Amino acid sequence: MSLFLSSCTAEFGTQPKGEYLKKIEQSPNYRDGEFRNLEETAVMTREQSKIAAWWNFLFAKYPNLEPPKPLPAVKTDLKELNKNEDLLVWLGHSSTLLQINGKRILIDPVIENYASPVSFINKAFSGTTLYTVDDLPNIDYLVISHDHWDHLEYSTVGFLKDKVKAVxxxxxxxxxxxxxGFSPEKILEGDWNDHIKVDDILEITVLPARHFSGRFLSANKTLWSGFMFTTKTYRIFYSGDSGFGKHFKKIAKDFSDKKIDLALIENGQYNENWKDIHMFPEEVAEVGTILKAKKLMPLHSGRFALSTHSWNEPFIRLDKASLNKDYQLITPLIGQIVYLDKDNQTFSKWWESSSINGQKQ
Structure with a gap:
């Protein structure tokens, strides 16, 4: 065990210490030695121990957790993308490459084939691993929502360390x-509702989310968040990992001066056992309505099985919940280009494909 831990020390990272910790302790969202949500939030919402819950999650058998065949995907040459085109490319789970107004933003990149400290846990679905770090283009801004393994991945960010302008x-x-090994001057951090003017074109607002943090034994020593990306042309929201909560109405009110063009919202890895910290698809649809978003694109599914629902259930339920909503539901393949200025771009219900399931659902 000690050998395993020593070999993984770097990947676990480290917690705030010293003067930096004293600065963090001044945050109104930090109390009694940890960050807190805006409303009471239980990581486990059913009466069972965390050990029992993890045991069941790791070793119990659940049907259809992974697709029976490789998922369809597109290998877009990311380095050849025209940087002056406003677009995004979903790389699976929450990892997204976003281009707006000449700025290239990479959100929560996990390019490795697993979302854990070891390669045999939380392995990626077949067909979803067509990209490597060598496929990534030069990045202006790397955005990290929180420090869980499926959002902050050591080898990916290590590769990007000297290839991004700022984090x-x-x-x-x-x-x-x-x-x-990141240079301190490259790291731009904020508390909830802080506005970070990264340059003359782009402002990024750090926003509340309802979740938790931690990479090993200690939880909530670092903050979790969503973001709003604002330029003169676009306003794009990313929820990060979040349960449903009152913060979404506050965000809608605070940003009511201008329409949200696209909402990137987590949709997957939900469970009644942890319903406070992840949203069910019907709640995702409600958030899209609360925000009055023009378009909604689901994230946090389609690459890893981190809960007990079937791999395609998040897409099926959100598609149904989005009927007759004012927003357009965007469901690209991994690697497919989504053009932000094209309202007539259509997307298939690829999760229903007979090539994956053997028959129509």
């Missing part, structure tokens, strides 16, 4: 990044 993250993530 935007919530409080505390700096401790991991500096431990991994």
């Amino acid at each position: 935007i993250c919530p409080l505390g993530i700096r401790s991991h990044l500096e431990y991994w």
Whole structure:
């Protein structure tokens, strides 16, 4: 066990310490030694121990957790993308490459084939691993929402360390990044509702989410967040990992001066056992309505099985919940280009494909 831990020390990162910790302790969202949500939030919402819950999750058998055949995907040459085109490319789970107004933003990139400290846990679905770090283009801004393994991946961010202009993250993530060799001047961090004017074109607002953090035994020593990306042309929201909560109405009110062009919202890895910290698809649809978003695109599904629902259930339920809503539901393949200025672009219900399931659902 000690050999395993010593070999993984770097990947676990490190918690805030010293003067940096004293700065974090001044946050109104930090109390009694940890960050807190805006409303009471239980990581486990049913009466069972965390050990029992993890045991069941790791070793119990659940049907259809993974697709029976490789998922369809597109290998877009990311390095050849015209940087002056406003677009995004979903790389699976929450990893997204976003281009707006000449700025290239990479959100929560996990390019490795697993979302855990070891390669045999939380392995990626077949067909979803067509990209490697060598496929990534030059990035202006790397955005990290929180420090869980499926959002902050050591080898991916290590590769990007000297290839990005800056990293935007919530409080505390700096401790991991500096431990991994990032230059302090590259790290732009914020508390909830802080506005980070990264340049003359782009402003990124760090926003509340309802979740938790931690990479090993200690939880909530670093903050978790969503983001709003604002330019003169676009306003794009990313929820990060979040349960449903009152913060979405506050975000809608605070940003009511201008329409949200696209909402990237987590939709997957939900469970009644942890319903406070992840949303069910019907709640995702409600958030899209609350935000009055023009378009909604689901994330946090389609690459890893981190809960007990079937791999395609998040798409099926959100598609149904989005009927007659005012927003357009966007469901691209991994690697497919989504053009932000094209309202007539259509997307298939690829999760229903007979090539994956053997028959129509």
